[in-house]
Amino acid sequence: MVKKGIIFKMVVGIIGVVTAASVLVACSSSKKESAPAVTAKTEVTVKVGAALVPHAEILNFIKPKLKQEGVNLEVVVLDDEAQLNPALQTKQIDANYFQHVPYYESVAKEKGYSFVVAAKVHVEPIGFYSQKIKSKDELKEGATIAIPNNPSNEYRALALLQANGLIKLKDGIVNFSATPRDIVENTKKIKFIEVEAAQLTRSLPDVDGAIINTNFILEAKIDPKSAIFREDANSPYANDLYVRKGEESRPEIKKLAEVLTSPDVKKFIQDKYGVAVVPAF
Structure with a gap:
């Protein structure tokens, strides 16, 4: 009888230990599940x-x-x-x-x-650049000027020349599109060469001047301050x-x-x- 009592107590003790361990594991698992997930910031x-x-x-x-x-x-x-x-x-x-x-x-x-x-x-x-003259007053009759050949920048170049008194465009141009054919006054009989905008800096040695976008001036390592005249900040x-x-x-x-x-x-x-x-x- 004594042996049976001892065995019974041992079994109960083992069951108690197992149960306690199970409770601890369950609590630990519960805590893990309830903890907020950590997520990396999406880029x-x-x-x-x-x-x-x-x-x-x-x-x-x-x-x-x-x-x-x-x-x-x-x-x-x-x-x-x-x-x-x-x-x-x-x-x-x-x-x-x-x-x-x-x-x-x-x-x-x-x-x-x-x-x-x-x-x-x-x-x-945009500005007017030249390797041959230092001011617009030095432009001679029949001078050659290179301008961008895309519609909007071509108008922009001609408008800049008009603002500086070198040509006059016809009235009624409202869509930022004009070509030398729209010039109605050209007292110096300036000749125009239409050039791809990115190639205008390379044309400078061959013309009396060129109207060039500043980004191409910067890429060509030309000092933008060397422009004889340029647009103002209200462009x-x-x-x-x-x-x-x-x-x-x-x-x-x-x-x-x-x-x-x-x-x-x-x-x-x-x-x-x-x-x-x-x-x-």
């Missing part, structure tokens, strides 16, 4: 197609700030800027930053683009951040637009480019 990648200078440089400047905001900015530079709109259309990129409204409007209808401006960023005042040709219509409200696009038009970017533009690039915000 969103935004691809922006851009001209090399100053657009890509400005975008690269804001990369660290966007990174802190959970946006991984990927800057895409193409050899042919004309492909940046097709790239946006076919969703190879999320936005592009290289063009102004008159240029976009000059190609949008024909190409079937449906983009909107997410941010107005900067103006690159309507602000370079904008474009996105597909309906996507301007995407959180990452809104964050990109916000940082791109921040005081830090304004100071960066002013310090780095001086008169060559003017903030438009």
